[in-house]
Amino acid sequence: MGSMAAAIDDIADGFTAAQLFGQGTTYTYDDVIFLPGHIDFGAHEVDLSSHLTRTLKLATPIVSSPMDKVTEAEMAITMAMMGGMGFLHYNMTAEEQVQQAKRVKQHVPGFVTRPATLAPQSTIADFESLKATRDVRGVCITEDGQPGSRLLGVVTSRDTDFLNDRLTPLSEVMTRDLDTASESASVEQVLEQLKKSKRKLLPVVSSQGQLVRVATKATFLEEQRAPRRAATSVDSAGRLLLGAAVGTRADDRARVDALRAADAVDAVILDSSQGDSTYQLDMLAYLKKAHPELQVICGNVVTGRQARSLIDGGADALRVGMGSGSICTTQEVCAVGRGQATAVYQVSRMANARGVPTIADGGIQNSGHIVKALSLGASTVMCGSLLAGTTEAPGEYFMVDGVRVKAYRGMGSLEAMAKGSEARYHSDTQNLKIAQGVSGTVRDKGSIRNQIPFLAQAVRQGFQDMGVRSVSGAHAALKQGAVMLEARSSAAQAEGNIHDMHSFNKVRW
Numbered sequence: 076m077g078s079m080a081a082a083i084d085d086i087a088d089g090f091t092a093a094q095l096f097g098q099g100t101t102y103t104y105d106d107v108i109f110l111p112g113h114i115d116f117g118a119h120e121v122d123l124s125s126h127l128t129r130t131l132k133l134a135t136p137i138v139s140s141p142m143d144k145v146t147e148a149e150m151a152i153t154m155a156m157m158g159g160m161g162f163l164h165y166n167m168t169a170e171e172q173v174q175q176a177k178r179v180k181q182h183v184p185g186f187v188t189r190p191a192t193l194a195p196q197s198t199i200a201d202f203e204s205l206k207a208t209r210d211v212r213g214v215c216i217t218e219d220g221q222p223g224s225r226l227l228g229v230v231t232s233r234d235t236d237f238l239n240d241r242l243t244p245l246s247e248v249m250t251r252d253l254d255t256a257s258e259s260a261s262v263e264q265v266l267e268q269l270k271k272s273k274r275k276l277l278p279v280v281s282s283q284g285q286l287v288r289v290a291t292k293a294t295f296l297e298e299q300r301a302p303r304r305a306a307t308s309v310d311s312a313g314r315l316l317l318g319a320a321v322g323t324r325a326d327d328r329a330r331v332d333a334l335r336a337a338d339a340v341d342a343v344i345l346d347s348s349q350g351d352s353t354y355q356l357d358m359l360a361y362l363k364k365a366h367p368e369l370q371v372i373c374g375n376v377v378t379g380r381q382a383r384s385l386i387d388g389g390a391d392a393l394r395v396g397m398g399s400g401s402i403c404t405t406q407e408v409c410a411v412g413r414g415q416a417t418a419v420y421q422v423s424r425m426a427n428a429r430g431v432p433t434i435a436d437g438g439i440q441n442s443g444h445i446v447k448a449l450s451l452g453a454s455t456v457m458c459g460s461l462l463a464g465t466t467e468a469p470g471e472y473f474m475v476d477g478v479r480v481k482a483y484r485g486m487g488s489l490e491a492m493a494k495g496s497e498a499r500y501h502s503d504t505q506n507l508k509i510a511q512g513v514s515g516t517v518r519d520k521g522s523i524r525n526q527i528p529f530l531a532q533a534v535r536q537g538f539q540d541m542g543v544r545s546v547s548g549a550h551a552a553l554k555q556g557a558v559m560l561e562a563r564s565s566a567a568q569a570e571g572n573i574h575d576m577h578s579f580n581k582v583r584w
């Protein structure tokens with residue numbers, strides 16, 4: 076029996092990442108599966124904190140993609156509140172991007188970030204359509220219908236429920252006798268006032284009576300729902316961490332200069348499908364000289380060779396992925412790219428050895444993909460489609476075939492490029508535009524305030540199954556060849572999915 080046991084111990088169970096990814100086949104997340112390790116700790120003990128760049132660290136290793144249907148101020152604020160971080164897209168002018176960035180940096184936690192406003196002459200029908208497209212319960216009525224102008228009243232459903240004439244102006248139904256808080260009051264004072272007030276909503280106004288922001292009971296209660304929330308991502312002054320994408324053209328230098336002059340971003344992404352270019356290296360050299368404190372994320376890359384070139388140039392992190400995104404057609408159009416699991420492993424192997432973190436970008440569809448990306452060497456993941464269609468994503472909900480959706484599109488889609496060349500270059504610089512992405516819709520996914528904590532908990536459970544206590548622990552195990560995995564045949568993938576059910580309801584959490 077003794078020699079039999081020894082023989083069984085000798086059986087190699089699975090492959091190391093170096094073995095599996097060195098075979099000539101390119102793999103993505105669904106192609107591979109990890110073998111379980113030994114559990115001697117609780118899932119709640121797993122530490123997901125991780126480096127985004129050389130100097131920036133996040134409690135939740137998830138960031139939102141700089142895409143015009145994913146990240147504007149509201150997404151960036153909420154991502155940072157959840158321990159992650161957002162990257163503003165740059166399909167807008169430099170002035171607009173600076174304004175968005177300032178909104179994030181000036182955000183006061185506990186308050187509604189984008190208060191819904193209408194004008195006094197707007198109607199009950201306008202209020203109804205606002206409720207249908209944005210999840211608002213009440214609306215502030217201001218002189219010109221915008222935040223920042225003089226506050227005149229508040230309208231909630233209670234004021235309109237039993238009125239039949241949908242064309243009644245809101246000035247006739249609004250509550251004019253308002254409880255308001257002063258702009259100079261502290262967060263604690265506003266909260267105290269809100270608690271005492273019988274109203275759900277407390278507008279904060281300037282000394283001239285202009286609407287500055289809004290406190291609601293629902294927002295305060297949501298934000299206090301610890302322990303579901305990780306530590307907020309903040310800079311040294313306690314403001315929310317923020318990143319922004321920029322390009323590699325001459326104008327983009329001025330764009331970064333403006334963002335930094337406003338002291339509004341901690342990191343920039345040089346946004347390109349193929350980062351190993353002279354354009355990117357020149358931009359990197361300029362930024363490292365002009366803004367030495369700024370963290371510069373380069374990419375995208377999928378090979379060790381591309382990674383080395385950008386690391387030699389001084390990159391503070393690398394964004395990994397070419398053609399893996401849900402809306403990407405790059406591999407089909409250009410025949411260039413790599414399976415995302417292989418790309419994450421090979422780039423991270425090179426980058427981590429040089430102390431540079433990687434961001435696994437594109438193709439993240441579920442919590443299992445996040446576990447795989449982090450275990451293959453990525454320090455964080457970047458999500459587009461997973462975060463599109465949420466309350467915090469830009470744009471409004473609409474109905475398609477009875478399903479509530481929001482628009483989502485690739486930044487290389489014709490629609491996004493048309494918008495981008497207007498805002499970025501003020502003219503069309505390429506006369507023949509080739510789309511490398513599509514434009515469409517995704518389902519309403521609710522708020523990321525709910526989604527992110529559940530994703531993080533699912534990732535902790537994956538790490539526990541693998542016997543890994545932290546992201547850095549996963550990277551150490553990978554380096555030692557202690558992470559074992561196998562490729563899944565198509566039958567094994569089918570087995571891993573739900574099968575043989577007549578019907579089922581897939582509720583994720």
Ligand SMILES: NC(=O)C1=CN([C@@H]2O[C@H](COP(=O)(O)OP(=O)(O)OC[C@H]3O[C@@H](n4cnc5c(N)ncnc54)[C@H](O)[C@@H]3O)[C@@H](O)[C@H]2O)C=CC1
Pocket residue numbers: 322323324325346347348349354375396397398399400403405437485486487511
């Ligand atoms: N991750 C991915 O797989 C992909 C992502 N995308 C996204 O689509 C958007 C557009 O991507 P790209 O087309 O790669 O953007 P890009 O701005 O890097 O490239 C657009 C074109 O401009 C050229 N260019 C860049 N800087 C230049 C300079 N200083 N002087 C002259 N020419 C210059 C490039 O060589 C390229 O032909 C980005 O948001 C990107 O993230 C697009 C395709 C694939």
Ligand SMILES: O=c1[nH]c(=O)c2[nH+]cn([C@@H]3O[C@H](COP(=O)(O)O)[C@@H](O)[C@H]3O)c2[nH]1
Pocket residue numbers: 140141142375396398399400401402403404405406436437438439457458459460461484485486487488511512513
């Ligand atoms: O080939 C592409 N054409 C595009 O038009 C495009 N737009 C974005 N991206 C990349 O896809 C990532 C988001 O992917 P997911 O939706 O899968 O999270 C993003 O983070 C980008 O890296 C594009 N890739």
Ligand SMILES: [K+]
Pocket residue numbers: 398399400401402403404
């Ligand atoms: K794709």
